[in-house]
Structure formats: C-alpha cells, structure tokens
C-alpha cells in the first residue's frame with residue numbers, strides 16, 4: 001500500500017537506473033521537490049506532501065537503490081554526489097522543464113541537495129532549498145579543518161561532540177557489516193526503534209524497503225564521505241536562498257555544524273524546532289508551514305531578505321500574539337519579535353494603538369503583522385478572537401498575555417468595583433488568553449510558549465498595592481501551575497516580573513480613594529518617579545525573548561525586581577518590613 005494517495009507516477013531513466021517519481025497537486029503551481037534520506041524512501045514525506053499538495057506541484061522520487069527505483073551496477077561508485085546530481089537534473093527536466101524547482105531535503109536527501117545547490121551546472125534550475133538534518137559534506141569538511149588547524153578547547157569540544165554523534169558513519173564505512181546488520185536483527189527491529197527512540201508514530205506503511213534500501217544506502221557514505229571530508233570543495237556556495245531547519249534534539253548532528261553557514265549561504269533563513277531527527281514523520285505540520293512560507297517568499301522575491309534580528313533563528317516565521325501591544329512593554333515586545341522575523345498579532349483594546357504597532361512591526365521586519373481590537377477581560381470577545389486568529393493566521397506559537405492596568409491605594413479605600421476591574425483585566429485577561437490560545441497550542445501538539453506579564457508585586461508585598469499585587473501573585477501561581485501541566489506537551493510557561501518600567505501605565509493607573517484632581521496629581525508624581533528610574537520597556541522585551549528561548553519559569557527583570565525576588569526567598573522578613581513603609585504620595 002502507498003500513502004501517497006492520488007499521486008501520479010512516472011519513471012525517469014538516467015545513468016543506467018530507473019527512478020520512480022510521484023507527483024501531487026497542480027503542475028501549474030510552483031514545483032517543490034522532496035528528497036528523502038537514509039534509510040528511507042519517498043514515502044517518508046507522505047504527511048508533508050499531502051499538506052503541500054493543495055498549493056504546490058509536489059514531486060517526490062526514490063533515490064537510486066531505494067524504494068522502487070533501481071540500483072546501479074556495480075554498487076561501488078554508483079552513488080557518488082555527481083551521479084545523484086545527474087538524477088536530480090533528470091527528474092527536474094522531466095517534471096518542470098521550464099521553471100526552477102524548490103528543493104527540500106532531509107538527512108541524506110539534504111546532504112545531496114547541498115551538492116545540487118552548490119554546483120554550477122544546476123544554476124537556474126533551483127529556486128530555493130530547504131535543508132534539514134543533513135549538512136553539505138564540503139562545509140562539514142571545512143568545519144573540521146578549521147577546528148583542527150586552530151584547536152581551542154571549545155573547538156576541540158565541538159569536534160568531539162560531533163565525533164560522538166557520528167558513530168554510525170564509521171560503522172557504515174566498514175565492509176559487509178552494515179549489510180549483515182540490516183539483513184539481520186536491525187532490519188526487523190527498525191520500525192520499533194524509530195517508534196521508541198525517535199518517537200516516530202508507528203504506521204502501516206514502510207518508509208524504506210528494508211533491508212535492501214539500507215544496504216544500498218551504505219554506499220552513499222562509502223562513495224562520498226571520506227573523499228569529500230578530506231578534500232572539501234572551496235567554491236561550495238549556494239546559488240539559491242536557503243532555509244535551514246535544525247531540530248534541536250538531533251542525535252546524529254550537532255547544531256554547531258551550522259555556525260558558519262552564512263559564509264556559504266548568504267541568503268539564509270534559520271529556523272530551529274524542539275524535535276528529534278525524523279522531522280518529516282514527527283513534525284509534518286510545522287515543516288509544511290515553513291516550506292510553504294519559504295517557497296512563497298522566494299516566489300515573491302522576499303526570501304533573500306531574511307530576518308537578521310536577535311533570535312531570528314528561533315522566531316522567524318513563528319506566529320506571536322501579544323496583548324496590550326498598543327503601548328509600553330507589550331509594544332516593545334511586539335517589536336522585538338518583529339525584528340526576529342516573527343508574524344505578529346498585536347492585540348489591544350485601543351484600536352488605533354494596535355494598528356500603529358502592527359504597521360511599525362511590518363517596517364521593523366515582521367514577516368506579517370495584524371492588529372486586533374479586543375478587551376482581554378471580555379470572555380466572549382476573547383473566544384471570538386481566538387477562533388478568528390486560528391482560522392486566519394494559524395495556531396499561535398508564542399502567546400504573551402501582557403495587557404494590564406495599574407491600581408494603587410489602601411485596602412479599605414479599594415472598592416468592590418475597583419477590585420472587579422483590576423481582577424477582570426489583570427487576572428481574567430490572562431486566564432482567557434491561556435485557556436483559549438493555550439488549548440489550541442496543546443491540541444496542535446507541536447509545543448509553544450506562553451508568557452504572562454506578572455510583576456515584582458507578585459512576590460513583594462506593599463501596603464500601597466493590595467489589589468494589584470493580588471492579581472499579579474495570582475498570575476504568577478497560574479503560570480507555575482500551567483507550566484507543570486503543559487510541560488509534557490512541550491509548551492513552556494513563563495511569568496515575567498518587570499519592576500518599575502518607564503511606560504504610560506502611570507498615566508492610566510487608578511488611585512483608589514483619591515478624587516479626580518488628587519488622582520491626576522498622584523499619576524503625575526508616579527510618572528516622574530518612573531521617569532527618574534527610566535528603565536526602558538525594550539529591556540523587558542529582550543527578557544521576554546530570552547525567557548522563551550531558554551524556557552525560563554520566572555524572570556524578575558529590573559535589578560530591584562531581582563533583589564526583591566532574592567529577598568522574598570532568603571529574607572522575607574526584610575520585605576515585610578519594607579512593605580509597611582508608606583509610599584511617597
């Protein structure tokens with residue numbers, strides 16, 4: 001049985017072999033060629049191909065000696081990168097003679113695709129290349145040489161790290177042994193190993209015809225690895241835009257291998273994802289989204305302008321939703337994600353402010369940016385927002401529940417209405433966000449991150465902030481509980497606790513017990529205090545991105561917030577004394 005349902009099949013003859021080629025989708029659309037790795041056949045791409053076929057002309061072929069393609073005779077010397085390039089060109093000529101194709105490779109499919117995209121004879125035939133879990137052997141050779149020539153302790157560590165991950169490459173170079181292993185127990189156990197170790201879902205279809213594919217594939221290594229690593233080409237520069245997708249849990253390849261990649265592929269877009277090696281089987285949704293986006297960007301001529309901001313490797317192309325994005329910390333956070341090339345949804349109850357943030361986000365570097373007007377305390381409105389965002393932009397990868405309001409005043413001056421208002425926005429707004437967008441993330445099953453803006457007031461009591469502090473302490477505990485619940489699903493949760501930050505919050509904060517005139521005076525006075533402290537919201541935004549990258553649970557941001565956090569843990573009595581000090585009002 002084949003899972004490439006509805007695929008049209010054809011055979012392409014080249015260099016003494018016959019290649020089995022499958023096509024899906026409308027041939028008038030841009031062509032995406034998917035090249036599989038080792039030990040796989042084109043069926044490894046089934047889930048990705050099915051998702052791309054609605055928008056593109058999708059082409060897959062069994063590499064020579066794999067799946068239903070025939071093997072060269074003799075095997076030795078039949079799998080050189082030159083011959084594999086001949087095969088690719090023959091397939092490209094057959095399925096897309098007039099237009100360059102978008103190439104996608106995984107594992108050895110990526111290794112050979114690097115060859116295709118760096119040799120001169122394919123120039124003009126490749127529009128873009130998406131690489132995952134398979135480096136160029138030339139780049140790899142230079143990477144090793146550089147570390148051997150100038151072996152600093154760090155470089156030696158990197159060499160040893162990759163060396164340990166390459167144990168199977170040495171094994172595959174031995175004569176006969178791999179063939180025997182595949183014909184014996186390894187061949188039988190392979191699907192179970194993939195399922196257990198790599199978390200590849202078990203399926204009723206094969207991704208490789210074991211043991212013959214795997215035995216043939218050993219020649220990919222023997223014919224190419226040693227000669228290329230010994231004498232890597234000097235001119236192995238990519239002549240098309242490249243998108244590099246790096247699974248961070250790859251047991252076979254170190255992320256460090258790609259450190260210098262911009263030298264070889266100047267039009268580079270980097271993406272990382274928390275996954276193991278077999279991403280075409282484990283993360284087809286994510287890959288299909290990224291491939292589609294990159295192909296479309298290349299067709300529109302945008303792929304060369306890859307995001308350059310800090311953490312672009314992590315956030316480029318990701319969907320990030322920020323509430324309270326019209327001003328202050330939310331706006332700075334939206335901009336920081338925009339700079340990293342994310343797709344940004346700026347949410348605020350102030351429509352004009354949200355629109356401005358979206359517009360500027362696009363100018364700063366967001367792949368796309370939209371404004372949405374909603375009051376986060378309004379449950380039904382938030383439900384509608386969540387449904388609209390999912391339908392129009394997709395499932396959010398990073399959610400920042402930031403919208404909040406200030407409320408100051410003694411406990412007895414704080415009216416039930418004051419309590420309700422601050423709880424509705426500061427706590428219920430966060431609950432709605434987590435409940436609605438968090439559920440979508442969890443159901444998608446591809447991880448994500450939720451950031452909730454709490455405050456130093458969450459752990460630092462104060463006689464001036466009983467209601468505000470209560471909402472923020474609740475946000476902190478909600479974040480901790482949710483973090484525990486979502487950990488297994490690869491969704492991180494962070495509570496950000498800023499401290500005094502110079503934003504407009506002082507101008508809109510309510511001072512319980514004060515009449516209108518007195519409130520204005522107190523707002524101006526607090527604004528001056530925040531102005532003197534002058535801690536910029538951009539630094540909080542940086543802390544948000546760092547927290548997501550490193551999956552931090554709790555981040556006190558300003559030095560005084562960090563100090564208060566330490567005191568709350570090691571000297572809470574001191575904080576309790578400070579809490580009794582009357583605010584300078």
Ligand SMILES: NC(=O)c1ccc[n+]([C@@H]2O[C@H](COP(=O)([O-])OP(=O)(O)OC[C@H]3O[C@@H](n4cnc5c(N)ncnc54)[C@H](O)[C@@H]3O)[C@@H](O)[C@H]2O)c1
Nearest residue numbers: 324326327328329349375376403404455500501503504505
């Ligand atoms: N500025 C600080 O010193 C400080 C310190 C600790 C925590 N915080 C927290 O940081 C977050 C952002 O505060 P800021 O300082 O950037 O404030 P800000 O007033 O500058 O910005 C808040 C934004 O949220 C929006 N907003 C308010 N209520 C909303 C609602 N119900 N629905 C949708 N949007 C709403 C506002 O329109 C505004 O654009 C808040 O949760 C605040 O409690 C701020």
